[in-house]
Amino acid sequence: MEVSRKPLIVHTAVFPARYESLASISQFIRQAAAQAELDSTGVYRVDSAVDEACSNIIEHAYGNRVTGNIECTCQIDDTALTIILRDYGRPFNPNAIPEPDVTAPLEERTDHGLGLLFIRKWMDEVHYEFSEQGNTLTLVKYRKPPKQ
Amino acid sequence: MEVSRKPLIVHTAVFPARYESLASISQFIRQAAAQAELDSTGVYRVDSAVDEACSNIIEHAYGNRVTGNIECTCQIDDTALTIILRDYGRPFNPNAIPEPDVTAPLEERTDHGLGLLFIRKWMDEVHYEFSEQGNTLTLVKYRKPPKQ
Amino acid sequence: MQITSAQYKHCDLVKPSGRIDSATAPQFAEALDQIMAKGQYKIAIDFSQVEFISSAGLRVLINTQKLCKRYNRGEVALASVPENILSALELAGFTTLFKIYEDVLTAVGSF
Amino acid sequence: MQITSAQYKHCDLVKPSGRIDSATAPQFAEALDQIMAKGQYKIAIDFSQVEFISSAGLRVLINTQKLCKRYNRGEVALASVPENILSALELAGFTTLFKIYEDVLTAVGSF
Ligand SMILES: Nc1ncnc2c1ncn2[C@@H]1O[C@H](COP(=O)(O)OP(=O)(O)O)[C@@H](O)[C@H]1O
Numbered sequence: 366m367e368v369s370r371k372p373l374i375v376h377t378a379v380f381p382a383r384y385e386s387l388a389s390i391s392q393f394i395r396q397a398a399a400q401a402e403l404d405s406t407g408v409y410r411v412d413s414a415v416d417e418a419c420s421n422i423i424e425h426a427y428g429n430r431v432t433g434n435i436e437c438t439c440q441i442d443d444t445a446l447t448i449i450l451r452d453y454g455r456p457f458n459p460n461a462i463p464e465p466d467v468t469a470p471l472e473e474r475t476d477h478g479l480g481l482l483f484i485r486k487w488m489d490e491v492h493y494e495f496s497e498q499g500n501t502l503t504l505v506k507y508r509k510p511p512k513q
Numbered sequence: 514m515e516v517s518r519k520p521l522i523v524h525t526a527v528f529p530a531r532y533e534s535l536a537s538i539s540q541f542i543r544q545a546a547a548q549a550e551l552d553s554t555g556v557y558r559v560d561s562a563v564d565e566a567c568s569n570i571i572e573h574a575y576g577n578r579v580t581g582n583i584e585c586t587c588q589i590d591d592t593a594l595t596i597i598l599r600d601y602g603r604p605f606n607p608n609a610i611p612e613p614d615v616t617a618p619l620e621e622r623t624d625h626g627l628g629l630l631f632i633r634k635w636m637d638e639v640h641y642e643f644s645e646q647g648n649t650l651t652l653v654k655y656r657k658p659p660k661q
Numbered sequence: 662m663q664i665t666s667a668q669y670k671h672c673d674l675v676k677p678s679g680r681i682d683s684a685t686a687p688q689f690a691e692a693l694d695q696i697m698a699k700g701q702y703k704i705a706i707d708f709s710q711v712e713f714i715s716s717a718g719l720r721v722l723i724n725t726q727k728l729c730k731r732y733n734r735g736e737v738a739l740a741s742v743p744e745n746i747l748s749a750l751e752l753a754g755f756t757t758l759f760k761i762y763e764d765v766l767t768a769v770g771s772f
Numbered sequence: 773m774q775i776t777s778a779q780y781k782h783c784d785l786v787k788p789s790g791r792i793d794s795a796t797a798p799q800f801a802e803a804l805d806q807i808m809a810k811g812q813y814k815i816a817i818d819f820s821q822v823e824f825i826s827s828a829g830l831r832v833l834i835n836t837q838k839l840c841k842r843y844n845r846g847e848v849a850l851a852s853v854p855e856n857i858l859s860a861l862e863l864a865g866f867t868t869l870f871k872i873y874e875d876v877l878t879a880v881g882s883f
Pocket residue numbers: 417421422425426455456457462476477478479480481482827
Protein backbone atom coordinates (compact mmCIF):
# COMPACT_ATOMS: atom_id res chain seq x y z
CA MET A 366 0.00 0.00 0.00
CA GLU A 367 1.34 3.42 -0.82
CA VAL A 368 1.54 5.35 2.43
CA SER A 369 2.99 8.46 0.82
CA ARG A 370 -0.39 9.72 -0.35
CA LYS A 371 -2.05 12.30 1.83
CA PRO A 372 -5.78 11.69 1.78
CA LEU A 373 -7.66 14.94 1.32
CA ILE A 374 -11.15 13.54 1.44
CA VAL A 375 -12.25 10.29 3.04
CA HIS A 376 -15.70 8.74 2.91
CA THR A 377 -16.55 5.48 4.64
CA ALA A 378 -19.72 3.43 4.56
CA VAL A 379 -20.72 -0.07 5.53
CA PHE A 380 -23.17 -2.05 3.44
CA PRO A 381 -24.83 -5.40 4.10
CA ALA A 382 -23.28 -7.97 1.78
CA ARG A 383 -26.40 -8.49 -0.36
CA TYR A 384 -27.01 -7.84 -4.04
CA GLU A 385 -29.67 -5.34 -3.02
CA SER A 386 -26.85 -3.13 -1.66
CA LEU A 387 -25.19 -2.81 -5.07
CA ALA A 388 -27.31 0.16 -6.15
CA SER A 389 -26.50 2.07 -2.93
CA ILE A 390 -22.81 1.18 -3.19
CA SER A 391 -22.87 2.50 -6.75
CA GLN A 392 -24.38 5.79 -5.60
CA PHE A 393 -21.75 6.12 -2.90
CA ILE A 394 -18.94 5.38 -5.38
CA ARG A 395 -20.30 7.66 -8.09
CA GLN A 396 -20.47 10.55 -5.67
CA ALA A 397 -16.83 10.06 -4.73
CA ALA A 398 -15.84 9.62 -8.37
CA ALA A 399 -17.59 12.84 -9.27
CA GLN A 400 -15.87 14.59 -6.37
CA ALA A 401 -12.55 13.30 -7.73
CA GLU A 402 -13.55 14.98 -11.01
CA LEU A 403 -13.33 11.83 -13.08
CA ASP A 404 -14.94 12.15 -16.49
CA SER A 405 -18.06 10.14 -17.28
CA THR A 406 -16.05 7.23 -18.65
CA GLY A 407 -13.89 7.21 -15.52
CA VAL A 408 -16.94 7.28 -13.28
CA TYR A 409 -18.53 4.42 -15.21
CA ARG A 410 -15.40 2.30 -15.01
CA VAL A 411 -14.85 2.78 -11.29
CA ASP A 412 -18.53 2.08 -10.69
CA SER A 413 -18.18 -1.07 -12.77
CA ALA A 414 -15.02 -2.34 -11.03
CA VAL A 415 -16.52 -1.77 -7.58
CA ASP A 416 -19.79 -3.46 -8.59
CA GLU A 417 -17.87 -6.51 -9.79
CA ALA A 418 -15.69 -6.60 -6.69
CA CYS A 419 -18.65 -6.31 -4.35
CA SER A 420 -20.64 -8.90 -6.31
CA ASN A 421 -17.69 -11.27 -5.91
CA ILE A 422 -17.48 -10.57 -2.19
CA ILE A 423 -21.19 -11.27 -1.81
CA GLU A 424 -21.18 -14.37 -4.01
CA HIS A 425 -17.76 -15.90 -3.43
CA ALA A 426 -16.24 -14.51 -0.23
CA TYR A 427 -19.44 -14.71 1.78
CA GLY A 428 -20.95 -17.44 -0.41
CA ASN A 429 -24.29 -15.62 -0.39
CA ARG A 430 -24.61 -15.88 3.36
CA VAL A 431 -26.66 -12.88 4.39
CA THR A 432 -24.85 -11.89 7.58
CA GLY A 433 -21.65 -10.19 6.36
CA ASN A 434 -20.84 -6.59 5.60
CA ILE A 435 -18.77 -4.79 3.04
CA GLU A 436 -16.80 -1.83 4.37
CA CYS A 437 -16.18 0.69 1.71
CA THR A 438 -13.75 3.60 1.98
CA CYS A 439 -13.14 6.22 -0.69
CA GLN A 440 -10.06 8.42 -0.48
CA ILE A 441 -9.49 11.31 -2.81
CA ASP A 442 -6.07 12.90 -2.89
CA ASP A 443 -4.22 15.01 -5.44
CA THR A 444 -3.48 12.14 -7.74
CA ALA A 445 -6.09 9.45 -7.34
CA LEU A 446 -9.39 8.08 -6.17
CA THR A 447 -8.64 5.07 -3.96
CA ILE A 448 -11.41 2.68 -3.02
CA ILE A 449 -10.82 0.17 -0.23
CA LEU A 450 -13.26 -2.72 0.13
CA ARG A 451 -13.04 -4.89 3.27
CA ASP A 452 -14.82 -8.14 3.93
CA TYR A 453 -14.48 -10.94 6.46
CA GLY A 454 -15.32 -13.86 4.22
CA ARG A 455 -13.32 -16.50 2.39
CA PRO A 456 -9.94 -15.42 1.01
CA PHE A 457 -8.87 -16.35 -2.52
CA ASN A 458 -5.86 -16.07 -4.80
CA PRO A 459 -6.74 -13.76 -7.67
CA ASN A 460 -3.53 -14.72 -9.49
CA ALA A 461 -4.83 -18.26 -9.78
CA ILE A 462 -7.77 -17.08 -11.84
CA PRO A 463 -6.96 -17.06 -15.57
CA GLU A 464 -8.14 -14.30 -17.85
CA PRO A 465 -11.17 -15.41 -19.84
CA ASP A 466 -10.74 -15.90 -23.60
CA VAL A 467 -12.82 -13.07 -25.03
CA THR A 468 -12.14 -14.16 -28.59
CA ALA A 469 -13.56 -17.68 -28.38
CA PRO A 470 -16.56 -18.50 -30.58
CA LEU A 471 -19.98 -18.25 -28.96
CA GLU A 472 -20.38 -21.90 -28.06
CA GLU A 473 -17.00 -21.99 -26.27
CA ARG A 474 -17.47 -18.70 -24.47
CA THR A 475 -17.91 -19.25 -20.73
CA ASP A 476 -20.30 -17.02 -18.89
CA HIS A 477 -17.87 -16.50 -16.02
CA GLY A 478 -14.69 -14.61 -15.34
CA LEU A 479 -15.62 -11.23 -16.80
CA GLY A 480 -15.86 -9.59 -13.38
CA LEU A 481 -12.15 -9.77 -12.64
CA LEU A 482 -11.46 -8.62 -16.19
CA PHE A 483 -13.35 -5.36 -15.64
CA ILE A 484 -11.58 -4.84 -12.31
CA ARG A 485 -8.14 -5.45 -13.83
CA LYS A 486 -8.60 -3.50 -17.04
CA TRP A 487 -10.58 -0.54 -15.80
CA MET A 488 -8.63 0.36 -12.64
CA ASP A 489 -5.11 1.74 -12.70
CA GLU A 490 -3.98 -0.27 -9.66
CA VAL A 491 -5.51 -3.32 -7.96
CA HIS A 492 -4.17 -4.72 -4.68
CA TYR A 493 -5.52 -7.73 -2.80
CA GLU A 494 -4.60 -8.46 0.83
CA PHE A 495 -5.90 -11.47 2.71
CA SER A 496 -5.30 -11.95 6.43
CA GLU A 497 -6.86 -13.24 9.62
CA GLN A 498 -8.27 -9.77 10.09
CA GLY A 499 -10.21 -9.93 6.84
CA ASN A 500 -9.70 -9.32 3.15
CA THR A 501 -8.85 -5.97 1.66
CA LEU A 502 -9.18 -5.02 -1.98
CA THR A 503 -7.71 -1.66 -2.93
CA LEU A 504 -8.77 -0.15 -6.24
CA VAL A 505 -6.99 2.96 -7.52
CA LYS A 506 -8.07 5.22 -10.35
CA TYR A 507 -5.72 8.06 -11.23
CA ARG A 508 -7.19 11.52 -11.54
CA LYS A 509 -6.47 13.76 -14.46
CA PRO A 510 -3.64 16.21 -13.63
CA PRO A 511 -5.37 19.11 -11.88
CA LYS A 512 -5.91 22.24 -13.96
CA GLN A 513 -3.17 24.82 -13.43
CA MET B 514 -70.86 38.53 -51.79
CA GLU B 515 -71.45 40.04 -48.41
CA VAL B 516 -70.80 43.74 -48.64
CA SER B 517 -71.69 44.41 -45.04
CA ARG B 518 -68.27 43.30 -43.75
CA LYS B 519 -65.73 46.00 -43.17
CA PRO B 520 -62.33 44.64 -44.12
CA LEU B 521 -59.78 45.55 -41.49
CA ILE B 522 -56.77 44.06 -43.17
CA VAL B 523 -56.33 43.32 -46.85
CA HIS B 524 -53.40 41.54 -48.47
CA THR B 525 -53.19 40.94 -52.20
CA ALA B 526 -50.66 39.02 -54.24
CA VAL B 527 -50.44 37.66 -57.77
CA PHE B 528 -48.85 34.31 -58.45
CA PRO B 529 -48.01 32.63 -61.77
CA ALA B 530 -50.43 29.75 -62.29
CA ARG B 531 -47.85 27.00 -61.87
CA TYR B 532 -47.55 24.22 -59.30
CA GLU B 533 -44.27 25.75 -58.19
CA SER B 534 -46.26 28.71 -56.86
CA LEU B 535 -48.20 26.56 -54.41
CA ALA B 536 -45.59 26.78 -51.67
CA SER B 537 -45.46 30.59 -51.88
CA ILE B 538 -49.24 30.79 -51.97
CA SER B 539 -49.32 28.64 -48.86
CA GLN B 540 -46.92 30.96 -47.08
CA PHE B 541 -49.02 33.97 -48.03
CA ILE B 542 -52.20 32.25 -46.82
CA ARG B 543 -50.68 30.96 -43.60
CA GLN B 544 -49.50 34.44 -42.71
CA ALA B 545 -52.99 35.82 -43.16
CA ALA B 546 -54.53 32.90 -41.29
CA ALA B 547 -52.15 33.48 -38.39
CA GLN B 548 -53.01 37.17 -38.45
CA ALA B 549 -56.68 36.19 -38.27
CA GLU B 550 -55.71 34.21 -35.15
CA LEU B 551 -57.00 30.90 -36.46
CA ASP B 552 -55.82 27.92 -34.44
CA SER B 553 -53.41 25.46 -36.02
CA THR B 554 -56.24 23.27 -37.30
CA GLY B 555 -57.91 26.31 -38.84
CA VAL B 556 -54.66 27.40 -40.47
CA TYR B 557 -54.09 23.91 -41.86
CA ARG B 558 -57.60 23.69 -43.29
CA VAL B 559 -57.54 27.09 -44.96
CA ASP B 560 -54.10 26.28 -46.36
CA SER B 561 -55.48 23.01 -47.65
CA ALA B 562 -58.61 24.49 -49.27
CA VAL B 563 -56.57 27.20 -50.99
CA ASP B 564 -53.98 24.69 -52.19
CA GLU B 565 -56.74 22.54 -53.71
CA ALA B 566 -58.46 25.54 -55.28
CA CYS B 567 -55.23 26.85 -56.79
CA SER B 568 -54.23 23.37 -58.00
CA ASN B 569 -57.58 23.16 -59.76
CA ILE B 570 -57.15 26.58 -61.31
CA ILE B 571 -53.71 25.59 -62.58
CA GLU B 572 -54.76 22.15 -63.82
CA HIS B 573 -58.33 22.65 -64.93
CA ALA B 574 -59.05 26.34 -65.45
CA TYR B 575 -55.76 27.06 -67.19
CA GLY B 576 -55.27 23.46 -68.34
CA ASN B 577 -51.62 23.62 -67.32
CA ARG B 578 -50.86 26.44 -69.74
CA VAL B 579 -48.04 28.38 -68.16
CA THR B 580 -49.15 31.91 -68.97
CA GLY B 581 -51.97 32.64 -66.50
CA ASN B 582 -51.93 34.16 -63.06
CA ILE B 583 -53.81 33.60 -59.86
CA GLU B 584 -54.79 36.74 -57.99
CA CYS B 585 -55.11 36.12 -54.34
CA THR B 586 -56.68 38.50 -51.83
CA CYS B 587 -56.96 37.90 -48.10
CA GLN B 588 -59.34 40.02 -46.04
CA ILE B 589 -59.48 39.83 -42.29
CA ASP B 590 -62.38 41.46 -40.52
CA ASP B 591 -63.97 41.01 -37.12
CA THR B 592 -65.70 37.78 -38.01
CA ALA B 593 -63.78 36.00 -40.74
CA LEU B 594 -60.80 35.42 -42.94
CA THR B 595 -61.99 35.76 -46.54
CA ILE B 596 -59.80 34.55 -49.39
CA ILE B 597 -60.64 35.59 -52.93
CA LEU B 598 -58.96 33.73 -55.79
CA ARG B 599 -59.29 35.13 -59.32
CA ASP B 600 -58.29 33.48 -62.56
CA TYR B 601 -58.98 34.11 -66.23
CA GLY B 602 -59.20 30.50 -67.40
CA ARG B 603 -62.01 28.11 -68.22
CA PRO B 604 -65.16 28.40 -66.08
CA PHE B 605 -66.87 25.33 -64.67
CA ASN B 606 -69.96 24.38 -62.73
CA PRO B 607 -68.93 23.07 -59.34
CA ASN B 608 -72.49 21.90 -58.65
CA ALA B 609 -72.16 19.44 -61.51
CA ILE B 610 -69.29 17.68 -59.75
CA PRO B 611 -70.56 14.89 -57.48
CA GLU B 612 -69.01 14.24 -54.09
CA PRO B 613 -66.64 11.29 -54.21
CA ASP B 614 -67.66 8.11 -52.38
CA VAL B 615 -65.14 7.97 -49.55
CA THR B 616 -66.51 4.67 -48.27
CA ALA B 617 -66.01 2.59 -51.42
CA PRO B 618 -63.60 -0.35 -51.18
CA LEU B 619 -60.04 0.26 -52.34
CA GLU B 620 -60.41 -1.08 -55.88
CA GLU B 621 -63.44 1.12 -56.54
CA ARG B 622 -61.99 4.23 -54.98
CA THR B 623 -61.23 6.86 -57.64
CA ASP B 624 -58.16 8.96 -57.21
CA HIS B 625 -59.99 12.16 -58.15
CA GLY B 626 -62.51 14.49 -56.62
CA LEU B 627 -60.96 14.90 -53.19
CA GLY B 628 -59.88 18.48 -53.86
CA LEU B 629 -63.40 19.90 -53.96
CA LEU B 630 -64.24 17.83 -50.89
CA PHE B 631 -61.54 19.56 -48.82
CA ILE B 632 -62.69 22.95 -50.09
CA ARG B 633 -66.33 22.24 -49.27
CA LYS B 634 -65.81 20.62 -45.89
CA TRP B 635 -63.04 22.73 -44.49
CA MET B 636 -64.27 26.22 -45.34
CA ASP B 637 -67.32 27.80 -43.73
CA GLU B 638 -68.51 29.45 -46.96
CA VAL B 639 -67.58 28.80 -50.59
CA HIS B 640 -68.79 31.01 -53.44
CA TYR B 641 -68.00 30.60 -57.13
CA GLU B 642 -68.60 33.33 -59.70
CA PHE B 643 -67.84 32.92 -63.37
CA SER B 644 -68.06 35.82 -65.83
CA GLU B 645 -66.46 37.32 -68.91
CA GLN B 646 -64.18 39.20 -66.55
CA GLY B 647 -62.80 36.01 -65.04
CA ASN B 648 -63.61 33.49 -62.39
CA THR B 649 -63.80 34.30 -58.71
CA LEU B 650 -63.70 31.80 -55.90
CA THR B 651 -64.42 33.18 -52.44
CA LEU B 652 -63.45 31.08 -49.46
CA VAL B 653 -64.56 32.17 -45.99
CA LYS B 654 -63.32 30.84 -42.67
CA TYR B 655 -64.99 32.23 -39.56
CA ARG B 656 -62.75 33.49 -36.80
CA LYS B 657 -63.25 32.48 -33.21
CA PRO B 658 -65.21 35.17 -31.31
CA PRO B 659 -62.55 37.67 -30.19
CA LYS B 660 -61.50 37.48 -26.55
CA GLN B 661 -63.39 40.00 -24.39
CA MET C 662 -40.18 18.29 -49.99
CA GLN C 663 -37.29 16.03 -49.17
CA ILE C 664 -37.51 12.28 -49.12
CA THR C 665 -35.32 9.54 -47.70
CA SER C 666 -35.83 5.82 -47.70
CA ALA C 667 -34.43 2.75 -46.00
CA GLN C 668 -34.75 -0.92 -46.75
CA TYR C 669 -35.41 -3.38 -43.95
CA LYS C 670 -35.66 -7.13 -44.01
CA HIS C 671 -39.41 -7.25 -44.51
CA CYS C 672 -40.33 -3.77 -45.67
CA ASP C 673 -39.10 -0.50 -47.06
CA LEU C 674 -39.51 2.76 -45.20
CA VAL C 675 -40.10 6.07 -46.93
CA LYS C 676 -39.78 9.33 -45.02
CA PRO C 677 -40.93 12.45 -46.84
CA SER C 678 -40.60 15.78 -45.16
CA GLY C 679 -42.22 19.14 -45.86
CA ARG C 680 -45.18 19.68 -48.17
CA ILE C 681 -46.65 17.05 -50.44
CA ASP C 682 -48.64 19.10 -52.94
CA SER C 683 -49.17 19.07 -56.71
CA ALA C 684 -45.63 20.35 -57.20
CA THR C 685 -43.93 17.72 -55.06
CA ALA C 686 -46.28 14.73 -55.34
CA PRO C 687 -44.47 13.43 -58.47
CA GLN C 688 -41.26 13.17 -56.44
CA PHE C 689 -43.16 11.31 -53.72
CA ALA C 690 -44.63 8.97 -56.35
CA GLU C 691 -41.21 8.35 -57.81
CA ALA C 692 -39.73 7.28 -54.48
CA LEU C 693 -42.55 4.78 -54.05
CA ASP C 694 -42.30 3.60 -57.65
CA GLN C 695 -38.59 2.93 -57.20
CA ILE C 696 -39.35 0.62 -54.30
CA MET C 697 -42.04 -1.22 -56.23
CA ALA C 698 -39.66 -1.49 -59.19
CA LYS C 699 -37.40 -3.59 -56.95
CA GLY C 700 -40.31 -5.97 -56.41
CA GLN C 701 -40.93 -4.68 -52.88
CA TYR C 702 -44.56 -4.02 -52.04
CA LYS C 703 -44.41 -3.77 -48.27
CA ILE C 704 -43.92 -0.10 -47.60
CA ALA C 705 -44.10 1.95 -44.42
CA ILE C 706 -44.37 5.72 -44.77
CA ASP C 707 -43.15 7.86 -41.89
CA PHE C 708 -45.31 10.99 -41.84
CA SER C 709 -43.68 12.56 -38.79
CA GLN C 710 -41.96 15.26 -40.86
CA VAL C 711 -44.77 15.90 -43.34
CA GLU C 712 -46.25 19.35 -42.84
CA PHE C 713 -49.00 19.15 -45.42
CA ILE C 714 -50.51 16.72 -47.88
CA SER C 715 -52.95 17.72 -50.61
CA SER C 716 -55.26 15.56 -52.70
CA ALA C 717 -52.36 15.18 -55.15
CA GLY C 718 -50.43 13.41 -52.40
CA LEU C 719 -53.46 11.35 -51.43
CA ARG C 720 -53.74 10.28 -55.06
CA VAL C 721 -50.20 8.92 -54.90
CA LEU C 722 -51.04 7.05 -51.70
CA ILE C 723 -54.14 5.40 -53.07
CA ASN C 724 -52.55 4.40 -56.36
CA THR C 725 -49.55 2.95 -54.52
CA GLN C 726 -51.84 1.08 -52.16
CA LYS C 727 -53.71 -0.42 -55.11
CA LEU C 728 -50.46 -1.65 -56.65
CA CYS C 729 -49.07 -2.95 -53.38
CA LYS C 730 -52.16 -4.87 -52.36
CA ARG C 731 -52.52 -6.51 -55.76
CA TYR C 732 -51.98 -10.30 -55.63
CA ASN C 733 -51.75 -9.92 -51.84
CA ARG C 734 -48.11 -9.09 -52.31
CA GLY C 735 -47.94 -6.34 -49.73
CA GLU C 736 -49.39 -3.07 -48.57
CA VAL C 737 -48.66 0.50 -47.62
CA ALA C 738 -48.81 1.35 -43.91
CA LEU C 739 -48.63 4.84 -42.47
CA ALA C 740 -46.87 5.89 -39.27
CA SER C 741 -46.50 8.92 -37.02
CA VAL C 742 -49.22 10.87 -38.77
CA PRO C 743 -49.60 14.44 -37.41
CA GLU C 744 -53.07 15.41 -36.23
CA ASN C 745 -54.05 17.70 -39.11
CA ILE C 746 -52.90 15.21 -41.70
CA LEU C 747 -54.80 12.48 -39.91
CA SER C 748 -57.96 14.54 -40.13
CA ALA C 749 -57.36 14.94 -43.89
CA LEU C 750 -56.99 11.15 -44.17
CA GLU C 751 -60.21 10.71 -42.20
CA LEU C 752 -62.15 13.15 -44.37
CA ALA C 753 -60.91 11.38 -47.49
CA GLY C 754 -61.95 8.01 -46.07
CA PHE C 755 -58.37 6.75 -46.08
CA THR C 756 -58.33 5.48 -42.52
CA THR C 757 -60.14 2.34 -43.64
CA LEU C 758 -57.76 1.79 -46.56
CA PHE C 759 -54.46 2.09 -44.70
CA LYS C 760 -53.18 0.71 -41.44
CA ILE C 761 -52.01 3.67 -39.42
CA TYR C 762 -49.44 3.11 -36.68
CA GLU C 763 -48.50 5.34 -33.75
CA ASP C 764 -44.81 5.14 -34.55
CA VAL C 765 -42.44 3.97 -37.22
CA LEU C 766 -41.08 1.13 -35.11
CA THR C 767 -44.52 -0.44 -34.79
CA ALA C 768 -45.15 0.05 -38.51
CA VAL C 769 -41.86 -1.54 -39.57
CA GLY C 770 -42.31 -4.24 -36.93
CA SER C 771 -45.76 -5.07 -38.33
CA PHE C 772 -44.40 -6.31 -41.67
CA MET D 773 -34.36 -1.75 -13.27
CA GLN D 774 -37.58 -1.61 -15.20
CA ILE D 775 -38.27 -3.67 -18.27
CA THR D 776 -40.86 -3.46 -21.03
CA SER D 777 -41.28 -5.60 -24.09
CA ALA D 778 -43.15 -5.55 -27.36
CA GLN D 779 -43.86 -8.21 -29.92
CA TYR D 780 -43.46 -7.46 -33.61
CA LYS D 781 -44.15 -9.64 -36.61
CA HIS D 782 -40.62 -10.99 -36.90
CA CYS D 783 -39.04 -10.26 -33.55
CA ASP D 784 -39.60 -9.30 -29.95
CA LEU D 785 -38.18 -6.15 -28.46
CA VAL D 786 -37.02 -5.88 -24.87
CA LYS D 787 -36.30 -2.51 -23.30
CA PRO D 788 -34.64 -2.57 -19.89
CA SER D 789 -33.93 0.68 -18.12
CA GLY D 790 -31.65 1.53 -15.23
CA ARG D 791 -28.96 -0.76 -13.83
CA ILE D 792 -28.49 -4.37 -14.82
CA ASP D 793 -26.39 -5.76 -11.97
CA SER D 794 -26.37 -8.95 -9.88
CA ALA D 795 -29.53 -7.78 -8.12
CA THR D 796 -31.54 -7.05 -11.26
CA ALA D 797 -30.05 -9.48 -13.80
CA PRO D 798 -32.51 -12.24 -12.80
CA GLN D 799 -35.39 -9.97 -13.78
CA PHE D 800 -33.66 -9.27 -17.11
CA ALA D 801 -33.18 -13.00 -17.64
CA GLU D 802 -36.79 -13.68 -16.87
CA ALA D 803 -38.05 -11.22 -19.46
CA LEU D 804 -35.88 -12.92 -22.08
CA ASP D 805 -36.89 -16.39 -20.90
CA GLN D 806 -40.54 -15.48 -21.24
CA ILE D 807 -40.01 -14.59 -24.88
CA MET D 808 -38.13 -17.80 -25.59
CA ALA D 809 -40.87 -19.74 -23.80
CA LYS D 810 -43.25 -18.51 -26.49
CA GLY D 811 -40.97 -20.08 -29.09
CA GLN D 812 -39.61 -16.70 -30.17
CA TYR D 813 -35.85 -16.55 -30.60
CA LYS D 814 -35.46 -13.33 -32.56
CA ILE D 815 -34.95 -10.69 -29.93
CA ALA D 816 -33.86 -7.08 -30.13
CA ILE D 817 -32.73 -5.38 -26.95
CA ASP D 818 -33.01 -1.61 -26.73
CA PHE D 819 -30.15 -0.40 -24.52
CA SER D 820 -30.95 3.29 -24.80
CA GLN D 821 -32.21 3.53 -21.21
CA VAL D 822 -29.67 1.18 -19.62
CA GLU D 823 -27.34 3.08 -17.32
CA PHE D 824 -25.06 0.23 -16.34
CA ILE D 825 -24.53 -3.43 -17.07
CA SER D 826 -22.29 -5.69 -14.98
CA SER D 827 -20.87 -9.10 -15.82
CA ALA D 828 -24.06 -10.57 -14.32
CA GLY D 829 -26.00 -8.82 -17.10
CA LEU D 830 -23.47 -9.92 -19.70
CA ARG D 831 -23.94 -13.48 -18.50
CA VAL D 832 -27.64 -13.21 -19.24
CA LEU D 833 -26.87 -11.86 -22.69
CA ILE D 834 -24.47 -14.61 -23.63
CA ASN D 835 -26.66 -17.41 -22.34
CA THR D 836 -29.67 -16.00 -24.18
CA GLN D 837 -27.61 -15.67 -27.35
CA LYS D 838 -26.56 -19.31 -27.09
CA LEU D 839 -30.18 -20.42 -26.76
CA CYS D 840 -31.42 -18.15 -29.53
CA LYS D 841 -28.78 -19.12 -32.06
CA ARG D 842 -29.29 -22.85 -31.46
CA TYR D 843 -30.70 -24.63 -34.54
CA ASN D 844 -30.35 -21.33 -36.38
CA ARG D 845 -33.70 -20.35 -34.98
CA GLY D 846 -32.88 -16.77 -34.20
CA GLU D 847 -30.52 -14.42 -32.45
CA VAL D 848 -30.25 -11.55 -30.03
CA ALA D 849 -29.42 -8.13 -31.53
CA LEU D 850 -28.56 -5.03 -29.52
CA ALA D 851 -29.58 -1.47 -30.32
CA SER D 852 -28.89 2.08 -29.14
CA VAL D 853 -26.03 1.05 -26.89
CA PRO D 854 -24.62 3.98 -24.85
CA GLU D 855 -20.90 4.61 -25.18
CA ASN D 856 -19.76 3.28 -21.80
CA ILE D 857 -21.81 0.14 -22.16
CA LEU D 858 -20.42 -0.36 -25.63
CA SER D 859 -16.91 -0.21 -24.26
CA ALA D 860 -17.86 -2.87 -21.69
CA LEU D 861 -19.18 -5.04 -24.53
CA GLU D 862 -15.95 -4.48 -26.43
CA LEU D 863 -13.77 -5.38 -23.45
CA ALA D 864 -15.79 -8.54 -22.91
CA GLY D 865 -15.43 -9.48 -26.58
CA PHE D 866 -19.19 -9.30 -27.14
CA THR D 867 -19.08 -7.10 -30.21
CA THR D 868 -18.25 -10.14 -32.33
CA LEU D 869 -21.04 -12.20 -30.77
CA PHE D 870 -23.90 -9.74 -31.20
CA LYS D 871 -25.06 -7.55 -34.03
CA ILE D 872 -25.21 -4.05 -32.68
CA TYR D 873 -27.45 -1.52 -34.39
CA GLU D 874 -27.44 2.25 -34.17
CA ASP D 875 -31.13 2.43 -33.41
CA VAL D 876 -34.04 0.22 -32.50
CA LEU D 877 -35.78 0.71 -35.83
CA THR D 878 -32.82 -0.72 -37.71
CA ALA D 879 -32.56 -3.60 -35.25
CA VAL D 880 -36.24 -4.52 -35.50
CA GLY D 881 -36.14 -3.97 -39.27
CA SER D 882 -33.20 -6.39 -39.55
CA PHE D 883 -35.24 -9.41 -38.43
N1 LIG E 1 -13.87 -12.09 -3.40
C1 LIG E 1 -13.70 -13.34 -3.84
N2 LIG E 1 -13.65 -14.36 -2.97
C2 LIG E 1 -13.48 -15.61 -3.40
N3 LIG E 1 -13.38 -15.94 -4.70
C3 LIG E 1 -13.43 -14.97 -5.61
C4 LIG E 1 -13.59 -13.63 -5.25
N4 LIG E 1 -13.60 -12.89 -6.37
C5 LIG E 1 -13.45 -13.75 -7.40
N5 LIG E 1 -13.34 -14.99 -6.97
C6 LIG E 1 -13.11 -16.17 -7.83
O1 LIG E 1 -12.72 -15.71 -9.12
C7 LIG E 1 -13.58 -16.24 -10.13
C8 LIG E 1 -13.72 -15.22 -11.24
O2 LIG E 1 -14.45 -14.12 -10.78
P1 LIG E 1 -15.22 -13.17 -11.79
O3 LIG E 1 -14.26 -12.77 -12.86
O4 LIG E 1 -15.85 -12.10 -11.03
O5 LIG E 1 -16.31 -14.08 -12.48
P2 LIG E 1 -17.55 -14.82 -11.86
O6 LIG E 1 -17.87 -14.20 -10.54
O7 LIG E 1 -18.58 -14.59 -12.90
O8 LIG E 1 -17.14 -16.28 -11.75
C9 LIG E 1 -14.85 -16.57 -9.41
O9 LIG E 1 -15.57 -17.58 -10.07
C10 LIG E 1 -14.37 -17.01 -8.04
O10 LIG E 1 -13.96 -18.34 -8.09
